[in-house]
Amino acid sequence: MNGARSLVKTLIASGVDVCFANPGTSEMHFVAALDAEQDMRAVLGLFEGVVTGAADGYARMAGKPACTLLHLGPGLGNGLANLHNARRAQVPLVNIVGEHATYHRHLDAPLTSDIESIARGVSGWIHVCEDAQSVAADGARAVAASYGPPGQVATLILPADTAWESSGVPADPVTPCSPALPSSERVEEIARTLHAAGSSAVLLLNGSALSEEGVALAGRIAAATGVRLFRDTFVARVTRGPGRGHVSRLPYFGEQVVEVLDGVQHLVTVGTKAPVSFFAYPGKPGELTPDGCSVHCLAEPEEDGRGALAALVEALDAGKIAPAVETEQRPPLPTGALTPEAIAQALAHLLPEHAIVMAEAATAGRPIYSALRASAPHDWLDLTGGAIGQGMPAATGAAVACPERKVISLEADGSGMYTLQALWTQAREELDVTTVIFSNRRYAILEMEYHRVGVGAPSERAKSLFDLSRPDLDWVQLARGMGVDGARATTAEEFSRELARGLGEGGPYLIEAAL
Amino acid sequence: MNGARSLVKTLIASGVDVCFANPGTSEMHFVAALDAEQDMRAVLGLFEGVVTGAADGYARMAGKPACTLLHLGPGLGNGLANLHNARRAQVPLVNIVGEHATYHRHLDAPLTSDIESIARGVSGWIHVCEDAQSVAADGARAVAASYGPPGQVATLILPADTAWESSGVPADPVTPCSPALPSSERVEEIARTLHAAGSSAVLLLNGSALSEEGVALAGRIAAATGVRLFRDTFVARVTRGPGRGHVSRLPYFGEQVVEVLDGVQHLVTVGTKAPVSFFAYPGKPGELTPDGCSVHCLAEPEEDGRGALAALVEALDAGKIAPAVETEQRPPLPTGALTPEAIAQALAHLLPEHAIVMAEAATAGRPIYSALRASAPHDWLDLTGGAIGQGMPAATGAAVACPERKVISLEADGSGMYTLQALWTQAREELDVTTVIFSNRRYAILEMEYHRVGVGAPSERAKSLFDLSRPDLDWVQLARGMGVDGARATTAEEFSRELARGLGEGGPYLIEAAL
Secondary structure: OOHHHHHHHHHHHOOOOEEEEOOOHHHHHHHHHHHHOOOOEEEEOOOHHHHHHHHHHHHHHHOOOOEEEEEHHHHHHHHHHHHHHHHHHOOOEEEEEEEOOOOOHHHOOOOOOOHHHHHHOOOOEEEEOOOHHHHHHHHHHHHHHHOOOOOOEEEEEEEHHHHHOOOOOOOOOOOOOOOEOOOHHHHHHHHHHHHHHHHHEEEEEOHHHHOHHHHHHHHHHHHHHOOEEEEOOOOOOEEEOEOOOOOEEOOOOHHHHHHHOOOOOEEEEEOOOOOEOOOOOOOOOOEOOOOOOEEEEEEOOOEOHHHHHHHHHHHOOOOOOOOOOEOOOOOOOOOOEOOHHHHHHHHHHHOOOOEEEEEEOHHHHHHHHHHOOOOOOEEEEEOOOOOOOOHHHHHHHHHHHOOOOOEEEEEEHHHHOOOOOHHHHHHHOOOOEEEEEEEOOEOHHHHHHHHHOOOOOOOHHHHHHHEOOOOOOOHHHHHHHOOOEEEEEOEHHHHHHHHHHHHHOOOOEEEEEEO | OOHHHHHHHHHHHOOOOEEEEOOOHHHHHHHHHHHHOOOOEEEEOOOHHHHHHHHHHHHHHHOOOOEEEEEHHHHHHHHHHHHHHHHHHOOOEEEEEEEOOOOOHHHOOOOOOOHHHHHHOOOOEEEEOOOHHHHHHHHHHHHHHHOOOOOOEEEEEEEHHHHHOOOOOOOOOOOOOOOEOOOHHHHHHHHHHHHHHHHHEEEEEOHHHHOHHHHHHHHHHHHHHOOEEEEOOOOOOEEEOEOOOOOEEOOOOHHHHHHHOOOOOEEEEEOOOOOEOOOOOOOOOOEOOOOOOEEEEEEOOOEOHHHHHHHHHHHOOOOOOOOOOEOOOOOOOOOOEOOHHHHHHHHHHHOOOOEEEEEEOHHHHHHHHHHOOOOOOEEEEEOOOOOOOOHHHHHHHHHHHOOOOOEEEEEEHHHHOOOOOHHHHHHHOOOOEEEEEEEOOEOHHHHHHHHHOOOOOOOHHHHHHHEOOOOOOOHHHHHHHOOOEEEEEOEHHHHHHHHHHHHHOOOOEEEEEEO
C-alpha cells in the first residue's frame, strides 16, 4: 500500500476519523486514500481558514484531534490565523500539509515555499516525512504529539512522493503522555494559603479546570475557603448553566482587570498564567497582577488542572461540601429596540439545553456571557488567540463533533467577513448551527482602541478604516449565496421570532441582527 | 512627531502613496498618521488576502510599491498566500506588519507570535524596527529594498511603541539599485548562437522583457534570426494586442511543454529560468528543457531583461528591422450555448482598448489568452505563484493604480471563494472592474490532476472534495451582499449582453457565467 493509505489507516486506528480538507494536486494520493478508507469523514472547506478553525472547534468538543489537509505553504498560510487560535486554545490538532515531492523541491516551482518556517510559530511539533515507509509511524507520533500536554498543533509535512510510493506500512497508535499532577507539597501549601486568605484569594482557571468536573471541584474549594473563582478572558471551553457553578470572567481591558482584582492578596493559577494586557498602551501596565499580590501556581498549562483541583479538594477535606450551583432563571422575551442587551435577553430566554455557544461577537456580544449564566446548561467557546475569523469555522467543527447538540454562533460582522465561507460547509454538511451576525457595520473595537491609545478623535480618514458601511454588507444575501437561509431582524420581537425559527430548524440558519 | 508619522511622511516622499490596510489596535498610531498625512490614500480590505493581493496588482500596473498595513502575525498569515504570489510576480511591495510594543512581547499575550518566521519565506528583506527615531529611515530602506532587483516583498515589522514614541525623524528617500546589464561577451555569444540556430532556438521571456518595449525588441530579434518567442506559463504582466508582437505562452502541463519545445536546440532565458513542471507526478520529468538542448541565460531575473534585449538587438544589428505585430481582428459575438470558447469570443469582440485583464479563470479560462491575441491592446496579468485567491484582489489593486482603464477580472468559482471580500473594496472605492465568474461548480483542475497522478477514477468521496455544488454557490447574491451588482448568464447571448453592460458601467459589476 502507498504511504498515504498507510497514514490514513494509522490515523483512524489512533482515533482521528475526521479530516477537514482543502486539497490540491500534491494531496491527491491522500484524497485517494480517503476514498479507500471509509472510516474517516472528509469535510471540505472552501478556504483553509475554515478548515483549520473547524479542526479547532471539533477538538474543543470532541476532546480529540481531527486532521486537516492543506495544500503546500500558501494553503498553510491561509489556515495560519486559526491555527494560531488553536494553539492558544491548547487543543490537539493534526495539521497535515502536502508538499512537493522530495526530489522536486530544489526546482523551485511556483508553489514552492518554506513550509516549516510558516508552520513553526503555530506548531508545538513539526515533522517533514522522509519516505513512504515511515509516514504512518510519523502520523502516529503526530497524533500523540497533538495531545501534548497541553494540546497543541502537530504539523506533519507530507511530500507527495512519500504519499505515493508503495512502501507504506501501517503503524500502531502511539500513546500520548498524561499530564502530570502537582506535587503534594505544592497542593498543601496552596491549601494553607487559601484557608488563611479567604475571599482575598482568587483561583484563576483555564483548560481542564473549566470542564464540568473541574468547575464542580473549584466550587467545593470556593465553598470551603471563600476563594473567588475567575477564568481567563478567553478560553477554549467552559461548562456553564443551571446545576453548575459560576466562574467569573476576567474583563478584556487591562484597567478593568486591575479594578476586578483590586485587593486580591493571593492569585492561584490553574492551567494558566497570571493575567497580562491583551495589547500594550502608552503609559498603561502590561502585567495585571495587583501590587503586593502573591502568585501561586497550582497547575501549569501542561499539568493536569482538573486533577490538581481534585488534589486540592482532598487537601482541604472539602469532598463532601456541596458547591454553589446556578438554578435556572430565564428572562422574558425582550421587546422594543434591537440592542445587544435585547439579543442577550432573547438568547437567555430561548437557549436550548446543552447548546454549544461559539462567541466571536466582539463589542456587541458583551452582555451575553452574564445573561446566559443561569438559562440552560451549555458550553461556551471563546475566540482564544485574538485572530478574528475563528467563530464561524469553529462553530462548524463543533457541530461536526456534536451532531446531537445545537450550535449557536455569535459573530461580529467584521470578524465574520474573514471566514464567511464556513457557511457553505454548514450548508453542505447540514450542520445544526444558528448564526447571529451582530451587524453594527463597523469595527467598533477599533473605534474604542483609537481613543484608548491616546491619539484623539478619528477624522474621516481613520473612521473610514473602521467603518463597514459604504456599501452596507447584506448578510442574508451572503448566506443565501452559500446555501444558508436567513433573515434580517431590526426589532427585539423580530429577532426573537427569527432566533426561535433558527433554533427550530435542523440545519444552518443565519440572523443578521441590525444594531 | 511620533514614529508612525515620520514613517508615513517618508513613504510618501519615496513615492509610496497608497496603503492597502486592515489595521488592529497595535496599528492605531499608523492610522492616526494616515489621518494627518493626506497624501497617502488608505484603502480598506475586509480580509488581509485582499490587502496583499491588491498591493500586488497595484505594483504590477503602477510599477512602484504600495504599502500594506497588517495586524500582527495572524494578519500577516491571512495575507501570506498573496504575498507568495507577489514574490513570484517579483513586484515591489512594502509590507508593514504591526507588532506588540517591544516591552510587551515577552508577556506572550494572546496575539503574540513569531512574525519574522511567518514573513521569512515570502520576503526578500525583513526588518524589525527598534525605536521611533530610526523608523522612518527603516521605511526608506524598505522602499529601496522592495525594488530589488528584482522586485520583492520588503517586510517592515513595526512594534507599537516605535510608532507612538515622539522621537520620529523623517528620512530622505533611499535610491533603489538599478538592475545590471549582461556583459557584452554574453550578449555577443548569444547573438552568434541565434544567428546559427534560427527557428531551432527559443527566447523565453519574463519580467521587463514582457513590457511593451521588451516585446518590441524581442520581435526585432525574432525577425532578424527566426528565433521563436515564448513567455513563462505565469507572468506578472505582459503587453499584448494589435500593434504589438505575439509571444506564445508555455502550456501548464509538463508533457505539453515538452511537446511544444520538442526539437529546440537552444533555449535563451530573459528574466527567467529554464522551465520546470508545476508539480511532480509519478514517473514524469520535473525539468522540461528538451534533451540535448543548450540553455543560455541572456538575463537573470535580477538583471535588466529589457536592456539585455536592447543590447542583443544592437549586437544583431537589428535596430531597423520592423518586428511582426498583430493587426486588429475581432470575432463576431457568439451565439448558443455558454461555453469557455463562447466567453472567449465575447471578450474578444467587446474588449475595450487598454483594458487590464487579470486572469485566474483556471481550466475554464484556457481559450481566452489566444482569443484576445489581436482584439485590442491590453495588459494581461496571471496568477503567478499558484496560490489561488489572487485574481479579485489583484484586479482591485490594478484598478486603484489605473483609474482611467477598465479592469476585467476573470475568476474561477473555486479560486474566487478564497478572497471574495475583494468585491466589497471594489464597491467602496467605486473601482471600474468587471468580474466574470467561471461557474463550473467544481475544482475542475483537481478532477484532472486526480487522473494525472495515476490513482484511477475518483469515487463519490473524492468527488465530493472537488465539487462546489451541494449547495450551489450563487455569485450574484454574494456580490450583491457586498454592494456589487451583477447577473447570471446561461447562454452566449446573455453573457454578451451582460458583459457589454458591465463594461459600460463606470464601477464594479459581476457576471456569473454558468458553464
